[in-house]
Amino acid sequence: MAGKSTSSLPEVHRFITDHDADGKAVFNKSVPEEGQWQPISDAANFFLAYTTHGFPIALNPAEKAPDVTSYKNDLETVKSLTVDNGSVLRFVDFAPDTEPIMHRTTSLDYGVVLEGAVECHLDSGEVKTLQRGDVCVQRATNHAWKNISENGGWARMMFVLLPSEAPVVGGKTLGLDLGSHMPDTVEPK
Template sequence: MAAPSSSQTLPNGLRDVQRFITDHNSDGKAIFSKDIPAKASWQEISPAANFFLAYTTKGFPVDLNAPKAGEVPADVQKYEIDLKSPPDGLSLSNGTVLRFVDFAPDKEAYMHRTESIDYGVVLEGSLELLLDSGETRIMNRGDVCVQRATMHAWKNVTENSGWARMMFVLVSSEKVVVGGQELGENLPGRIGGGEPTKDW
């Protein structure tokens, strides 16, 4: 029998997120993990954005096994550490990040680049994707961007000044080299420190 939904509406008017993690019982049957609550833990980055670090992994392939029988699986243990002390930055070296971002109305983030390939899906509202070349695209609910370690920014252009939400999956990548120039991570307003530019 399905458990009742406990999702609520956040102060920004968007529905809260539940994140369900699966596991295995001693018979090898799939079950829902009880190690981490389903309720989202939102972090206010600035008045312009809220983050929910929904999952992280380290290493490839990911180790899903428990160190010993009855212990918390290795990947869940590592995620618990990241939940308590969020990584400084957006992507993880030799890892993956699943993150939800709520964008405040009419706000634009700083230009930035991560050493990762990112899959960004619009869940609510409309956002403008701006590239450092000057090219732009409007993304609406259900649209996806494959962000390949390029300099970019996001602007919430939702009608009626509503909040927007995206879900991102970031997978670490090699540094991009173009014309002999190495294009590494560029985060002017780091999550864990530094002075943000524009609204972030």
């Protein structure tokens, strides 16, 4: 059930720019500005803020806004964490006091802490603490996020995910691994 986030953090609004018939910049009104959140588990809520397909990103014919049309379709159909040959902009609200879920996607991700404090756990046992404004460049590694915000508050991160090659280490390909605890709602198509 998509809707308002169950976190205590402020709502996220998405504003998409476009062009009018004269080529002037305007705001596209075909997608609601309010975030449509999807509860993934007791641990997190996702908001799929935008997606694209292909590089470079198709903006023409401008009158038809093909990227916006594609994103509107993805809001109904995308169930994977990444998009093949495209980009994903996602917000994630992490609940306090929940166990991190170890996972790996075949993508290069920029993860920026917007609110709270978050630990990035790697399967090697290494851990880094990220504070508001910090960024983690996650390069198709097995990782997990844990909210460690003070006073039991929610944490929010923004992620940009870009498809990547699967890393090959010691002759072994390290591909998608959603772990045994990742919910079915984010299984790849």
